[in-house]
Amino acid sequence: MAGQAEQDYFPADYASGRTHFRKAAAARGFALTAYLNPHAKGPAGEDLTTDVAIWGDRAAEQALLIMSGTHGVEGYAGSGCQLGFLNDPGFANPPRGLRIVLIHAINPYGFAWNRRVNEDNVDLNRNFVDHSVRKALHPGYEVLKDAIAPAQLDAKSEAAADAALAAYAREHGVFALQEAITQGQYAYPGGLYFGGAFETWSAGLLKHLLRREFASCGRVAIVDVHTGLGPYGYGELITEEPKSSGAYARARRWWGDTVLSTKNGESVSADVTGSVDGAFAQNLLHADVTACCLEYGTYATHEVFKALRADNWLHLHGDPLRQDAKEIKAQIRRAFYPDCEDWKELVWARARSVFAQAIDGLMEP
Numbered sequence: 294m295a296g297q298a299e300q301d302y303f304p305a306d307y308a309s310g311r312t313h314f315r316k317a318a319a320a321r322g323f324a325l326t327a328y329l330n331p332h333a334k335g336p337a338g339e340d341l342t343t344d345v346a347i348w349g350d351r352a353a354e355q356a357l358l359i360m361s362g363t364h365g366v367e368g369y370a371g372s373g374c375q376l377g378f379l380n381d382p383g384f385a386n387p388p389r390g391l392r393i394v395l396i397h398a399i400n401p402y403g404f405a406w407n408r409r410v411n412e413d414n415v416d417l418n419r420n421f422v423d424h425s426v427r428k429a430l431h432p433g434y435e436v437l438k439d440a441i442a443p444a445q446l447d448a449k450s451e452a453a454a455d456a457a458l459a460a461y462a463r464e465h466g467v468f469a470l471q472e473a474i475t476q477g478q479y480a481y482p483g484g485l486y487f488g489g490a491f492e493t494w495s496a497g498l499l500k501h502l503l504r505r506e507f508a509s510c511g512r513v514a515i516v517d518v519h520t521g522l523g524p525y526g527y528g529e530l531i532t533e534e535p536k537s538s539g540a541y542a543r544a545r546r547w548w549g550d551t552v553l554s555t556k557n558g559e560s561v562s563a564d565v566t567g568s569v570d571g572a573f574a575q576n577l578l579h580a581d582v583t584a585c586c587l588e589y590g591t592y593a594t595h596e597v598f599k600a601l602r603a604d605n606w607l608h609l610h611g612d613p614l615r616q617d618a619k620e621i622k623a624q625i626r627r628a629f630y631p632d633c634e635d636w637k638e639l640v641w642a643r644a645r646s647v648f649a650q651a652i653d654g655l656m657e658p
């Protein structure tokens with residue numbers, strides 16, 4: 294059988310992901326635009342862009358949006374799924390009237406540097422808030438802030454931080470610890486899951502693209518690819534819609550019972566603030582939006598957390614370009630991208646059916 298093996302879809306780094314994406318999109322006849330991030334460069338001083346590939350008419354009634362790299366380093370999986378979409382014969386002939394928009398590396402800094410955050414140390418998936426309003430801080434985050442983002446990361450400091458987190462989990466439960474850490478915070482710019490004090494370049498670009506590229510679409514399906522939560526290789530479809538909503542019912546009809554909401558405590562994710570989901574709703578008011586985050590599990594939550602904590606320490610208190618930073622950079626890359634064939638096979642197989650189901654759902658009479 295001809296064609297590319299699924300492991301070949303997944304890039305070695307941001308730059309090769311971008312190159313393969315642009316080449317495949319051009320070969321398929323997609324229109325390409327590169328948006329240069331004026332605030333950041335890559336590790337070798339290279340330019341960083343978000344690349345957008347578009348198929349179909351702006352006046353289309355139905356549109357599918359597939360996004361990668363909201364959380365930078367999670368872009369290996371997202372870029373791979375987008376390349377799969379562009380290469381798979383099953384998607385070679387989209388239904389008439391369907392518009393397709395692929396946003397590659399909406400947070401190119403994070404992808405290029407192997408970071409979950411952007412150039413401002415901001416979690417883009419917590420950045421969509423009204424920055425003029427003061428936000429409450431989760432009391433658990435306040436208690437644990439020095440364990441979440443310690444200024445030192447020698448063995449003794451790390452052990453003390455781990456002990457504080459374990460004590461919190463014993464008292465309040467493991468999911469409560471996850472909530473405290475990941476809900477999103479706006480008080481500590483040097484901490485984790487910091488939602489920012491202003492609208493980031495990536496957030497502004499996404500809002501612009503939503504308003505511009507889907508202005509006349511009545512139905513929009515969105516799949517934003519993430520990694521780092523859940524069982525190894527399993528892709529959970531996460532929605533922020535409550536069970537009572539029409540969007541939740543629609544997502545369930547399209548994708549089945551694998552759609553889980555953060556509003557009911559059924560998802561692997563905590564209910565978070567300022568996510569991209571809010572941006573979809575606010576910027577596509579005229580459309581029926583069916584949006585899911587496709588979240589692939591990698592390794593145990595505490596391992597992923599330790600990788601994030603070490604990376605945060607490295608960029609705030611160390612030097613990411615020094616030779617001894619390599620171990621930490623490898624640790625965070627692996628935490629969000631198990632570079633193994635079995636994982637990639639699972640990721641692409643799941644994405645393939647999620648994309649096909651989204652198209653079927655969009656084209657429902």
Ligand SMILES: [Zn+2]
Pocket residue numbers: 364367418519520521
């Ligand atoms: Zn993510």
